[in-house]
Amino acid sequence: MKGFVFTEFLEMVEEAHGYELVDKLLLESHLPSGGNYTSVGTYDHAEMIALVNKLSEHLNLPTGQLLRTYGRYMFGSFKRDYGLFIDKADSAFSLLSSIQQYIHVEVRKLYPDAELPHFTITQPAPDRLVMHYESERKLADFAHGLIEGCLAHFGEEAVVTESRRAADGSDVIFEITKKRNE
Ligand code: HEM
Numbered sequence: 120m121k122g123f124v125f126t127e128f129l130e131m132v133e134e135a136h137g138y139e140l141v142d143k144l145l146l147e148s149h150l151p152s153g154g155n156y157t158s159v160g161t162y163d164h165a166e167m168i169a170l171v172n173k174l175s176e177h178l179n180l181p182t183g184q185l186l187r188t189y190g191r192y193m194f195g196s197f198k199r200d201y202g203l204f205i206d207k208a209d210s211a212f213s214l215l216s217s218i219q220q221y222i223h224v225e226v227r228k229l230y231p232d233a234e235l236p237h238f239t240i241t242q243p244a245p246d247r248l249v250m251h252y253e254s255e256r257k258l259a260d261f262a263h264g265l266i267e268g269c270l271a272h273f274g275e276e277a278v279v280t281e282s283r284r285a286a287d288g289s290d291v292i293f294e295i296t297k298k299r300n301e
Pocket of ligand 1 (some may be wrong): 121122201205215223232233234235236244254256257258262265267269
């Protein structure tokens with residue numbers, strides 16, 4: 120997993136809870152890398168899980184909720200660093216339906232060692248998008264948060280439901296249904 124996934128996570132924790140907690144997470148998570156993440160480096164994604172588990176202990180919040188919050192935050196980071204990709208889309212659905220065939224393809228060109236999920240995306244109706252997420256990183260909740268961050272960016276309201284979710288978070292179907300403009 121790329122280092123900036125870690126640095127953005129730690130940044131989010133610092134903004135919300137201060138550096139003291141970041142320091143505790145780094146000290147207490149027994150990280151093989153020592154936690155000295157550089158944005159272009161590559162690290163074992165198990166370290167992310169260790170950090171999220173430790174944060175969950177400290178805040179007494181479920182890891183799924185933290186990953187989802189992190190996904191929403193991360194969309195803001197992508198907006199700042201990869202605005203070019205995001206600006207090409209004129210709606211949340213156009214961006215979300217381009218992840219597998221365009222955005223993550225470009226990401227792979229920039230970072231050949233990126234560990235990316237697989238999405239199968241269909242649009243059964245103009246107001247419905249179905250995204251089947253599959254990944255060994257088991258980050259379904261992070262994906263859920265990214266979808267929410269994307270909808271918020273475009274100022275669109277939609278209901279995001281999950282079905283056929285694997286207990287470990289490696290496989291889930293998101294169904295995104297846009298709310299009608301009243
Ligand atoms: C401009 C927009 C986006 C960019 C530039 C981008 C880029 C990236 C990058 C660089 C990674 C990390 C790869 C690694 O650590 O090795 C990643 C991971 C990921 N991306 Fe995207 N992404 C974007 C939008 C999205 C959106 C909207 C979703 C929504 C579902 C998404 C889903 C994911 C997930 C779930 C991962 C975690 C890795 C995994 O589950 O295997 N991405 N993306």
